[in-house]
Structure formats: C-alpha cells, structure tokens
Amino acid sequence: MEYKAPVEAYKGVVREVTIGKGDKVLKIGGENILPLHFFDEGSMPNPPKFALEVLDMEPTEKIPHLLEPFGNAISDPIQWAKKCETFGVDAICLTLLSTDPAEKDSPADQAAQLVKRMVSEIKKPLIVYGSGDEKKDAEVLPMVAQICAGENLLIGPVQKENFEVVGKAILENGHVAIAQSPLDINLLKELNVKLCKFLPPERVVIDPLSSALGYGIEYSFSLIERVKQIGIITKDSMTMMPIVANLGDECWKTKQAKENETQGLLWEGITALSLYLAGANLLILRHPETLKLIKETIGGNGRWPS
Amino acid sequence: MPISGSEIVKMLPGRKPCKDCGFPTCFAFAMKLATGGASLDKCPYLSPEVKAKLEDLLAPAIKLVTIGTGDNKVQVGNEEVIYRHEKTYIHPPGIGILVSDKEEERKADEKIKKVKELQFPWVGLILKAELLALQFESGNKDRYLSLVRKAAQSGLGLILISRDLDVLFAARDLCADQRPLLYPITKENLDQAIPRIKEKPTPLGVYGEGIEGLIPLTKKLKEAGVDELLLDPGSKNILDAIRDQTFIRRAALKQGFRPLGYPTIAFPCFMGKDGLKEILTASVFINKFASVIILSDFDQYTLLPLLVQRLNIYTDPRFPMAVEEKYYEIGTPDENSPVLITSNWALTYFIVSSAIEATKIPSYLCVKDTEGLGVLTGWAAGKFTGDSVGAMVKKSGIESKVKHKKIVIPGRVARIKGELEDALPGWEVVVGPREAAGIGAFLPEYAKSLRK
Numbered sequence: 001m002e003y004k005a006p007v008e009a010y011k012g013v014v015r016e017v018t019i020g021k022g023d024k025v026l027k028i029g030g031e032n033i034l035p036l037h038f039f040d041e042g043s044m045p046n047p048p049k050f051a052l053e054v055l056d057m058e059p060t061e062k063i064p065h066l067l068e069p070f071g072n073a074i075s076d077p078i079q080w081a082k083k084c085e086t087f088g089v090d091a092i093c094l095t096l097l098s099t100d101p102a103e104k105d106s107p108a109d110q111a112a113q114l115v116k117r118m119v120s121e122i123k124k125p126l127i128v129y130g131s132g133d134e135k136k137d138a139e140v141l142p143m144v145a146q147i148c149a150g151e152n153l154l155i156g157p158v159q160k161e162n163f164e165v166v167g168k169a170i171l172e173n174g175h176v177a178i179a180q181s182p183l184d185i186n187l188l189k190e191l192n193v194k195l196c197k198f199l200p201p202e203r204v205v206i207d208p209l210s211s212a213l214g215y216g217i218e219y220s221f222s223l224i225e226r227v228k229q230i231g232i233i234t235k236d237s238m239t240m241m242p243i244v245a246n247l248g249d250e251c252w253k254t255k256q257a258k259e260n261e262t263q264g265l266l267w268e269g270i271t272a273l274s275l276y277l278a279g280a281n282l283l284i285l286r287h288p289e290t291l292k293l294i295k296e297t298i299g300g301n302g303r304w305p306s
Numbered sequence: 307m308p309i310s311g312s313e314i315v316k317m318l319p320g321r322k323p324c325k326d327c328g329f330p331t332c333f334a335f336a337m338k339l340a341t342g343g344a345s346l347d348k349c350p351y352l353s354p355e356v357k358a359k360l361e362d363l364l365a366p367a368i369k370l371v372t373i374g375t376g377d378n379k380v381q382v383g384n385e386e387v388i389y390r391h392e393k394t395y396i397h398p399p400g401i402g403i404l405v406s407d408k409e410e411e412r413k414a415d416e417k418i419k420k421v422k423e424l425q426f427p428w429v430g431l432i433l434k435a436e437l438l439a440l441q442f443e444s445g446n447k448d449r450y451l452s453l454v455r456k457a458a459q460s461g462l463g464l465i466l467i468s469r470d471l472d473v474l475f476a477a478r479d480l481c482a483d484q485r486p487l488l489y490p491i492t493k494e495n496l497d498q499a500i501p502r503i504k505e506k507p508t509p510l511g512v513y514g515e516g517i518e519g520l521i522p523l524t525k526k527l528k529e530a531g532v533d534e535l536l537l538d539p540g541s542k543n544i545l546d547a548i549r550d551q552t553f554i555r556r557a558a559l560k561q562g563f564r565p566l567g568y569p570t571i572a573f574p575c576f577m578g579k580d581g582l583k584e585i586l587t588a589s590v591f592i593n594k595f596a597s598v599i600i601l602s603d604f605d606q607y608t609l610l611p612l613l614v615q616r617l618n619i620y621t622d623p624r625f626p627m628a629v630e631e632k633y634y635e636i637g638t639p640d641e642n643s644p645v646l647i648t649s650n651w652a653l654t655y656f657i658v659s660s661a662i663e664a665t666k667i668p669s670y671l672c673v674k675d676t677e678g679l680g681v682l683t684g685w686a687a688g689k690f691t692g693d694s695v696g697a698m699v700k701k702s703g704i705e706s707k708v709k710h711k712k713i714v715i716p717g718r719v720a721r722i723k724g725e726l727e728d729a730l731p732g733w734e735v736v737v738g739p740r741e742a743a744g745i746g747a748f749l750p751e752y753a754k755s756l757r758k
Contacts (some may be wrong), residue, residue, distance in 0.1 A: 003521050003563060006556035039549040213611060214428075216653055218618040221593075222391040229389070255660055256610065265582060266611040270589045274615065277548075277593050297579060297586040298544050 009041035012235035015202050019154045020125030028281040029242035049090035051284045053248050054080045057098040065261035069288050081122050087288035093127040099140045100131035112143040127154040134161040142169035149173040180207040192238040210247035213271045221278045228279030245275040248286030309363045311337035319351040367558050369568050371534045373487045374463030382597035383569040394622040400598045402437025404575045407450040429652045433613035439600045442468035475502045482506040500530045509534040511571050521565045536571040551595040569597030626678030627652035633704045637668030644669045646714040649676040649684040661745040667753045674698045681716045692725025714738040
C-alpha cells in the first residue's frame with residue numbers, strides 16, 4: 001500500500017465579515033479549510049485576529065500583573081484603548097461593564113456617548129460588548145447602535161431574550177451582531193436562524209461562550225470545533241459564520257491567573273491558542289503579553305504577511 | 307479504518323454450521339470480531355496465513371505503546387478519533403523534561419526531582435509530569451551512563467536520546483527492564499540498530515525527515531518484528547507540526563495506513579522557542595495529537611497550565627466529570643461552621659469550593675450526586691430536588707458534625723427551600739448567593755451569625 005497524503009477538501013465556506021469602515025477595516029472569516037490546515041485544498045485568507053479588552057470603568061479588582069502594562073491609562077477607557085493600540089492589536093473591545101445593574105447601573109446614553117467618543121479617537125475597529133444583562137443590554141446596545149450609526153461596529157451580546165430589539169437596531173444602523181448562546185450547538189443555530197430572518201448572515205458572528213482553562217475549556221473547545229466543522233464540512237448555512245472567542249476576562253477571573261504572572265499569561269495563552277486551533281476567528285484577550293506570545297508561537301511561516 | 311464484519315466473513319472458512327466458535331454462523335462471528343467482542347482463537351479452522359492477516363486487520367489503527375513499568379508507566383496510542391467531539395481521546399500524552407549530560411549535575415538532579423515531586427491536586431486528582439528524557443551530548447560515555455543510572459533509580463519513565471548507538475544501547479542495558487524509549491532510530495542507523503534492538507526489545511522513537519521519511523523506517527522495523535514505535539516527523543515549526551500530526555492521524559484512522567499507525571512524539575525543546583513560547587508550543591501538541599511531549603524545563607507555574615489542559619482535552623465528552631457524593635471539609639471546620647450544598651459536577655464543585663476556600667472560613671460542603679450536572683440543570687433533571695437533597699443530607703452524617711441545623715442552598719434553586727425543609731424536619735434552609743462569585747460577600751457574615 002502506497003502512502004498518499006490524506007488531503008481533504010470541503011464544500012462550505014465561512015462568510016467573510018467586515019468590521020469598521022474607511023481606513024479602519026477588519027476582515028474575519030472567509031476560510032474553507034479548518035484552522036491552519038494549509039495542507040488541505042482551500043484557503044484561509046484572513047488569519048484569526050486579536051483584540052484587547054478595555055472596560056468602561058476602572059477595574060474593581062486590581063490584579064497588579066494584569067494592569068501593569070497599561071499604567072495609569074486604566075482610569076480612562078479611551079486612554080486605555082489607545083495604550084492597547086500600541087501593542088499591535090487588530091481591534092479594540094470595549095465592555096460596557098458599568099451599565100450592569102449589579103455594577104454601577106450607569107445609564108445607556110452615557111455608555112453610548114463613550115462608545116461614540118472612542119470610535120472617533122481610536123485608529124482600530126471597535127467591538128462593543130454590553131454587560132450581558134439581557135434587559136439592560138436591550139436599552140444600552142440599541143442606543144449605542146443608533147448614536148454610532150454607519151460605523152459598522154461589532155456589537156453584542158445579542159441573546160435569545162433580546163435579539164429582536166438589539167438585532168433590529170444593529171440592522172438599521174449598519175453594524176454587525178455578535179450572536180451569543182450558552183455553550184450549546186442547537187441553541188446557537190436556533191438564535192442564528194431567528195436573527196437571519198431579518199439580518200443578512202454576513203452581519204452575524206457567533207459567540208458560543210468561551211470558558212477558561214480548567215473551568216470548562218473542553219466544552220468551548222469541542223463546541224467551536226464542531227461549529228466550524230459543521231459549517232465547513234457539511235456546509236450548514238447557520239454555522240458558516242466567523243466565531244469570536246471572548247476569553248480574556250474568563251481567564252483572569254481564575255485564582256490561577258491572579259496568583260502568579262507567568263501562570264496567568266499561560267492560563268490566558270493556552271485558552272486562546274486552544275480556541276484558535278478549534279476555530280475561533282477573532283480572539284479577545286486582556287493581557288498584551290499574551291497576544292505577543294501567541295503571535296510569536298504560531299508564526300506566519302510566510303503564509304500571511306506579518 | 308476498521309474492517310467491517312462483511313469483509314471479515316469472506317476470509318472465514320464458511321463450514322456451516324459448525325458453530326465451534328460458539329456463534330450460530332460465520333457471519334455472526336465476523337460481526338463480533340469486527341467490534342472486538344470475540345477472539346480469533348475461537349475458530350479452529352483458520353489457516354495460519356489467514357489468521358495472521360486477520361490479526362493484522364483487526365489490530366487497533368494506532369498501536370498501543372508502553373514506556374516505563376509499574377505505577378510510572380505511560381501508555382499511549384489506541385486512539386480512535388481525529389476530533390475529540392467524535393467520541394473521546396483516550397490516552398493522554400506523557401509529559402517530560404529534557405536532561406542533558408552536559409548540564410551541571412546539580413541542575414540535572416533538580417530536574418529529576420521536579421518530575422518526581424511537582425504534583426498538583428486538582429478536582430480530586432493528582433496532576434503530574436511523568437517522563438525523563440536523557441540526552442547524550444557531552445561526548446563522555448561514562449558521564450552519560452552515570453546520569454542514566456541516577457535517573458533510573460527514580461523509577462520514572464525514561465527516554466534515552468543518543469545519536470551514538472554504542473552509547474544508546476549501553477544505556478539501554480542499564481535499564482532495559484524499565485522499558486525505556488530509545489531515540490532516535492533513523493534511516494542512517496536503522497540497519498545497524500535492528501539486531502541490537504532485538505536483543506532486549508523496548509519501545510523506540512523513530513525519526514524521519516517528514517512523513518515520507520518515516521514510512522520506510524516503520525515498515526522495515528515491523529518486518530524485523532519490532533513495532534512498539536513512536537513517530538517523530540521532525541516538524542520545524544507549529545504550522546508544519548499541525549500538518550504532520552494531522553496527516554499521521556488521518557492516515558492511520560481514515561486510510562488504515564499501517565506504516566503510520568503509531569503514536570507520535572514531539573520535542574518542543576528542540577523547536578527553537580524559548581520560555582513561555584515553548585510551553586505554548588507544547589500546548590499545541592496537546593491539542594494536536596502528540597502522545598509524548600518533551601520540554602527543556604518547567605516549574606510549578608509553567609507545568610500546571612499544561613497538565614490542566616491535558617486533563618481537560620482528554621476528558622471524555624460523553625460523561626461529565628463528577629466528584630463523589632459526600633460532605634467535604636474545607637479548612638478545619640468545627641461544630642459552628644457553615645454547611646453548604648452543591649451538585650457533583652466537577653466544575654461546580656471546584657468553583658464553589660475555591661470560592662469558599664478564598665473566604666478562609668472553615669466550612670462543610672455537601673455534594674449531592676446529580677450525575678455530573680450543574681445545580682440548575684440537575685434540578686431540572688430531577689436530581690437536585692428537595693426530597694433527594696434531604697435524603698442525601700441525612701445519609702451523609704453531617705448532622706452529627708454541627709450543633710446548628712442550618713444548610714445553605716444555591717440561590718438558583720431557591721425554589722426547593724420549602725420541599726427541603728419538609729424533607730429535613732428541624733432544619734432551617736438558607737438561600738445562598740446565585741453565583742459562586744457571591745460567596746465571598748455572603749459567607750463571612752453568615753458564619754458570624756452562626757456563632758452568636
């Protein structure tokens with residue numbers, strides 16, 4: 001029996017989604033091969049992208065080795081974001097944590113004004129996450145969408161409880177939706193089906209929830225791997241969206257990341273790299289050093305311009 | 307690519323109906339053979355040639371390889387899937403440290419000690435690395451052999467690395483009964499090595515330039531009757547490594563290509579990445595099929611993340627990880643300490659117990675068997691109801707441990723309060739925080755109230 005390299009070819013293609021406008025544009029997705037499978041037939045035109053996360057309020061828990069790279073900038077979200085831009089990010093992710101009723105319950109218009117200012121001051125495309133409180137997000141996110149109309153922001157989480165109001169605002173104001181569902185492929189597809197009744201599928205990305213190393217990463221890993229494969233291998237339209245892995249905060253919540261810097265960087269790094277290999281197209285991190293480590297570990301090998 | 311029953315039946319003698327194998331027909335026997343439910347020996351009419359052929363066809367697609375002996379043995383291979391979600395990964399990769407005989411003795415001792423002693427308790431398990439890879443670099447045979455002797459005393463699984471065959475086999479002779487892995491067997495040394503290997507067979511690490519380079523080597527070794535092999539395609543970087551590992555796994559499982567039907571060995575220590583990048587490289591190999599992973603060095607902070615990743619990726623996705631139903635003592639609780647209850651999904655237990663631990667308040671944590679479901683899903687599935695939780699509390703014996711009769715339930719299942727109070731007469735049921743994150747704010751005040 002002779003060896004013939006087991007090269008595979010698939011029929012599905014992940015939709016290419018564009019975020020931002022003008023000279024700050026980011027493309028994610030577009031591949032018809034599994035992650036880094038350059039040896040198969042097909043291509044991965046856009047390497048997975050990385051964003052650093054900025055909070056709209058000073059973090060209440062001050063983990064010294066996580067905050068040190070940003071210095072005083074953490075007291076001002078815009079300065080914090082600008083600092084992130086110096087670390088070679090592809091995008092900035094602003095989390096509107098202060099709007100959470102369990103945090104400061106700050107008003108929607110205040111949050112929306114901050115997003116607007118940030119869009120005008122930063123040079124990278126912007127991702128906006130609400131607090132995750134589905135009721136409050138239903139107020140905050142539509143206002144963000146409206147005030148920043150036409151900016152083509154990536155906005156989420158759009159959940160099954162608020163997809164109509166948030167999704168419509170995203171549609172009408174020209175943005176892209178992050179459809180979020182809790183670690184379940186059927187719920188994920190169901191939400192995408194509902195959203196795509198009024199939103200073009202090219203304007204949806206999937207957030208299947210990312211769990212940290214040691215705290216359920218195996219669920220996220222296998223779910224992302226499955227979603228990617230169902231999309232690419234079986235050409236299931238409702239899973240052929242790019243995947244976002246918002247994992248930084250999950251990692252830095254763990255005891256292991258907090259107690260030691262090296263351990264923290266690896267906690268975030270291994271989580272990110274695992275979800276990258278599973279199929280994430282956009283990864284949201286907290287620590288700039290993690291970003292650097294991952295990029296240098298994978299290397300481009302001439303496949304992508306660095 | 308497993309052989310099907312209908313293919314096997316064509317090779318069976320078809321004397322019907324002899325039933326000597328204990329099955330009504332050859333076909334029934336063949337179906338059982340295909341699923342591993344019967345042994346070929348049951349058919350007395352197979353010619354030796356056919357039997358050998360069938361044995362080969364029925365062997366696992368990826369050979370099982372054992373390095374080391376006794377409690378410290380590392381068993382790898384026998385994997386059945388490419389992607390974890392298809393079924394499960396089976397044998398987690400062995401993780402080891404590279405010790406060169408060029409290193410100072412003190413440094414070498416320290417590394418050996420690290421593999422022996424760095425252990426981490428994690429969700430009721432003990433996580434640790436298990437292998438020592440000993441590299442001949444000094445040019446001084448005696449120096450290398452004394453390192454091997456010392457490492458052999460540790461009882462850990464050994465990988466002997468030497469390009470000089472004389473040194474390699476001399477080292478092997480010192481510890482052959484411990485089943486060390488010999489590395490590298492290459493196209494240059496293969497012919498010379500085979501007779502020496504056959505003197506005292508041990509597992510081998512085969513190095514080839516790329517996958518094509520490996521194939522003639524494993525074929526030749528197999529012909530010589532040596533087949534406990536690990537493959538090293540010599541990948542130079544992460545992208546090549548993913549290609550090589552994926553092709554080997556696909557060739558073995560999807561094409562049934564026997565010359566690549568072996569587990570693989572990876573050396574992040576030789577891939578030119580330093581510090582944390584080497585650890586991250588190792589983490590790629592954990593996700594991407596490697597069965598033995600050798601690092602140049604590690605410490606407690608770099609090793610733990612890899613061990614946790616290995617545990618997570620190799621858990622069986624068909625069964626949630628669960629902990630035993632009983633009450634657990636956190637710290638040293640006394641008769642006035644709080645009693646809390648949660649479900650037995652390992653993750654739930656782990657998060658809740660760490661949250662309690664962080665408050666430094668000694669407590670009892672009761673864990674109710676929910677068959678590995680979280681609290682809310684456990685309740686929805688009828689496994690965390692007031693009745694069943696009450697029965698568990700009674701059975702656990704916690705009642706004799708505390709003076710008060712108060713139990714804290716997770717806020718998410720506040721609705722079982724009434725039912726639980728009915729099931730536990732005399733007990734007061736306190737509704738705790740909804741999330742484990744709320745325990746820090748809740749527990750100190752609550753514990754104080756118990757002492758009043």
